[in-house]
Structure formats: C-alpha cells, structure tokens
Amino acid sequence: MDKLTKFTREELACPRCGKVHLCDRYSVINVTEKPELKEKVLLNKLFVFKCDACGLTAPLTYESVYVDTKKKLLFYLTPERTENTEKSLAMWEKVDAGQKRIVTSLNDLKEKILIADNLLDDRIVEFMKIEHLKQLEKEIKDDNLLDILFDYQGNQYYFMLFFEKKGIGRIPVSQEYYRDAEHRYSSRIGRRPGDRFMEINMKWAGDIVFKRN
Ligand SMILES: [Zn+2]
Structure with missing residues (x-):
C-alpha cells in the first residue's frame, strides 16, 4: 500500500452559481511527506469548496486517509461507509501503524490530530x-x-x-x-x-x- 500523498484534480461546479472550479481531491494525505497539508486540514483549508465568483464557502468532506508516517498514525476519514470503504479499509489494515482510527467528520479528524500532538490517548x-x-x-x-x-x-x-x-x-x-x-x-x-x-x-x-x- 502506497502511503504517499495522492490527489486527483477534478472539475467541480459551484452549487450556487455554477462556475466550474478545479479542485484537488486527496485520497491520501501524508503529513510527514507534506507537513503543510496538516496545517491546511487544521485550518479548514483542505476539505472545503470556495467559489471566487459568488463567494460561497462550503465544507467538502470525502473519503480520505490521513497518514503521519513519523508518528505512526493512520486516520481513515469516511463520512459514509460503503462497500468500497470496507474494501479500502481492509487494504489499509495491512499497513503497519501505531494508531489506526476511523473518523466520520472533519472535526473528528482534527480532534484526533490535536490529541496525538499532545501525546494523549x-x-x-x-x-x-x-x-x-x-x-x-x-x-x-x-x-x-x-x-x-x-x-x-x-x-x-x-x-x-x-x-x-x-x-x-x-x-x-x-x-x-x-x-x-x-x-x-x-x-x-x-x-x-x-x-x-x-x-x-x-x-x-x-x-x-x-x-x-
Ligand atoms: Zn459560486
């Protein structure tokens, strides 16, 4: 299983005004490899849709795996568990990590990061x-x-x-x-x-x- 950061660039139309934007959708976020992504997650700058035409800002949560290779963390963000989620989870289960968690919202993901930052359980x-x-x-x-x-x-x-x-x-x-x-x-x-x-x-x-x- 490749633990390195992975994203696809996708076209997304603004739900309010229809303007089409290019959005980066991360399937894997490795913050040891790209520490700036951790800051983006914590500042609500990653899982968000922003329209420069009409000003709409809306949360955009999708399935993604947060990896901290150095701290041995694996946080699997899944707002909705589907059959594909289970298949993907089974693959990630084989990856070695000190802490593996499933979270269902961005807030829960951020909380796990902050708890780990303080070395708490x-x-x-x-x-x-x-x-x-x-x-x-x-x-x-x-x-x-x-x-x-x-x-x-x-x-x-x-x-x-x-x-x-x-x-x-x-x-x-x-x-x-x-x-x-x-x-x-x-x-x-x-x-x-x-x-x-x-x-x-x-x-x-x-x-x-x-x-x-
Ligand atoms: Zn718009």
Whole structure:
C-alpha cells in the first residue's frame, strides 16, 4: 500500500452559481511527506469548496486517509461507509501503524490530530467526556449538546462544547485530571491497540462505562 500523498484534480461546479472550479481531491494525505497539508486540514483549508465568483464557502468532506508516517498514525476519514470503504479499509489494515482510527467528520479528524500532538490517548479523552456529561446535566436538559471536542492552547487542555441554542462554550481540563483518568481507566482498555482500525468516540466510551458496569 502506497502511503504517499495522492490527489486527483477534478472539475467541480459551484452549487450556487455554477462556475466550474478545479479542485484537488486527496485520497491520501501524508503529513510527514507534506507537513503543510496538516496545517491546511487544521485550518479548514483542505476539505472545503470556495467559489471566487459568488463567494460561497462550503465544507467538502470525502473519503480520505490521513497518514503521519513519523508518528505512526493512520486516520481513515469516511463520512459514509460503503462497500468500497470496507474494501479500502481492509487494504489499509495491512499497513503497519501505531494508531489506526476511523473518523466520520472533519472535526473528528482534527480532534484526533490535536490529541496525538499532545501525546494523549484518545480513548482516555473520550472517557473524560463521558464524565463531563454528568456535570453538564442541567445544561443538557435546557439545550441540545451536539458535540464535545478536545482542544488545547499551550499547556492548557479544553473541551469545546457545541450547544444547539447557546452556541460554542469552552471548559478547561487540567493535565492532573487527564493523568487521574488515565490511571482509573487503564485496566479497562489494556494496552494501546495499534494494529486494527477502531472508531473511538463518545459512543465507544459510553458503551464501556454504562454497559459493562
Ligand atoms: Zn459560486
């Protein structure tokens, strides 16, 4: 399996004004080979459609594999799992990597990158989110919590909260809390699973916390 960056240049008509643009569609993004692509992903400059004629900016998420050869990361972005996805996943499964993940959105991909940048275990982070749900009980009753995402600034970790009505909020998460959670959950998750693709999200953590108790 070739792990190097691969893209095709495709014509894409603007859904608003019809102007045809040439867009680069990446099937493989290798950020060890092309570090600038990592920045583009994080700044929402890669999975996006921009029309210079009418000004439309719209997210453009498609199936793509994010590879960090140096950090041994393989993140498979798939908004929609099809038969072809499964075939492609089976091929990528043969590739050696320390961490293999399936993500379904650009935000989830970005979160995995940020977690890996901080050398944290994404499974522990998902357990911490589940614990935060209890603290947010009252707010969740009044508003719909759409998502919780890890973020950081310098040495400070955060959880970004996305509420339907209230919008975006941010709560600080201490490094001590992470270490504590790591200690408490380590027996539940065993060693770091690297050789198989996993979808690690709040559903995964919730299933372990609520169903196995
Ligand atoms: Zn347009």
